[in-house]
Every structure is written in C-alpha cells, then in structure tokens.
Amino acid sequence: MSVIIELMDETETMTNDKITLIENILQYASKQEQIPAETELSVTIVDNDGIQTINNQYRGIDKATDVISFALDENEEVVYGEEDMPNLLGDIIISINKAEEQATAYGHSLERELGFLAVHGLLHLLGYTHDEQESERRMFSRQESILNAYGLER
Structure with missing residues (x-):
C-alpha cells in the first residue's frame, strides 16, 4: 500500500512525466518519513497569480511564492490509524511559474x-519548519537526503 495522492493541474501545462515524477517522489519521501499507507494528501499545480491569491488570502503576503502547505492537523497531535477516520495529511500548492524561474x-x-x-x-x-536556524538545518538536510537518495541531485 502507499500514500494516496490527489494531484490537480490547474494550469493544464504539466506533462504526464512531470506529474508522475511528483507522485513518485512524494511516495518515496512518504516511505522515508514512515507515513502510514492510505494517508491522503493533495497537490495542486497553479500559476503565479493563483499562488499569489492564496498567499495573500491565507498568509497576508501579497506576492507569488513557490510552494505553500496547509496541514489539516497543524495545531493538533496527528494520530495515524484511528479506526473509521481517514488519515488526511493536508494540501501542497506549487507554482509552476516559480518552479521554472527557480530551476x-x-x-x-x-x-x-x-x-x-x-x-x-x-x-x-509533517511539522518540519525553517523559522529558526536549527529547524532550518534539520529540514533542509532531510530534503537533500531524500532528493539525493531518490536520484534528484543538483
């Protein structure tokens, strides 16, 4: 079993290869982070205007950014595997325009x-942050470890 990923491309510009890449890297990372099978998350691909609107509405920052995450249980302890309850992790929103610019x-x-x-x-x-130096080091180290092990090295 694996994590359930709902991927939506609101820009209608993503190739099947890029969609498959995102799904595969998230499956790989989920296993590395020991996320239980059947946990659900969504990924939405938007353009810069779309992510700017979301960033302004939810964070009060009126500019485009590259990625925004909304954890469903952000301020609660996550309990995986409760009977009769779906394991809903949250939503990831990625700007394809920012991804292209940054690449x-x-x-x-x-x-x-x-x-x-x-x-x-x-x-x-999953609760990683980069708001302080130590948490940033931990998060970015984990990211690099996962990406390198998957084969997406710089």
Whole structure:
C-alpha cells in the first residue's frame, strides 16, 4: 500500500512525466518519513497569480511564492490509524511559474525543482519548519537526503 495522492493541474501545462515524477517522489519521501499507507494528501499545480491569491488570502503576503502547505492537523497531535477516520495529511500548492524561474536561477532541471518543492511541502505537512536556524538545518538536510537518495541531485 502507499500514500494516496490527489494531484490537480490547474494550469493544464504539466506533462504526464512531470506529474508522475511528483507522485513518485512524494511516495518515496512518504516511505522515508514512515507515513502510514492510505494517508491522503493533495497537490495542486497553479500559476503565479493563483499562488499569489492564496498567499495573500491565507498568509497576508501579497506576492507569488513557490510552494505553500496547509496541514489539516497543524495545531493538533496527528494520530495515524484511528479506526473509521481517514488519515488526511493536508494540501501542497506549487507554482509552476516559480518552479521554472527557480530551476533556471539555480541552474538545475525543472524536474529537480519540482521534486524539491514537493518534498519541501510534504515536510511542512509533517511539522518540519525553517523559522529558526536549527529547524532550518534539520529540514533542509532531510530534503537533500531524500532528493539525493531518490536520484534528484543538483
């Protein structure tokens, strides 16, 4: 069994290869993080206007960003496997425009950037943060470890 991922491409620009990459890297990362099978999460691909609207509405920041995560149990202890309750992890929203911009700026492939953003979003859903130096080090180290092991090296 595996994690259940609902991926929506609101831009209608994603190729099947890129959709499969995001699904596969999230499955891989979920196993690395020992997320129970049948846990559900969604990924939505939007453009810069779409993510700017979401960023402004929910975070009060009126600019486009690369990825936003909404954990469903953000302020509660997550209890996996409760009977009769679906394991809903949350939502990851990725701007394809920002992913393309950042891939060019960092000199790596769009696939590497999409993988990075997907894993980054997943780790946020699991409670990782980068608001302090130590938590940032921990999160970014974990991201790199997962991406490198999967084969999406810089």
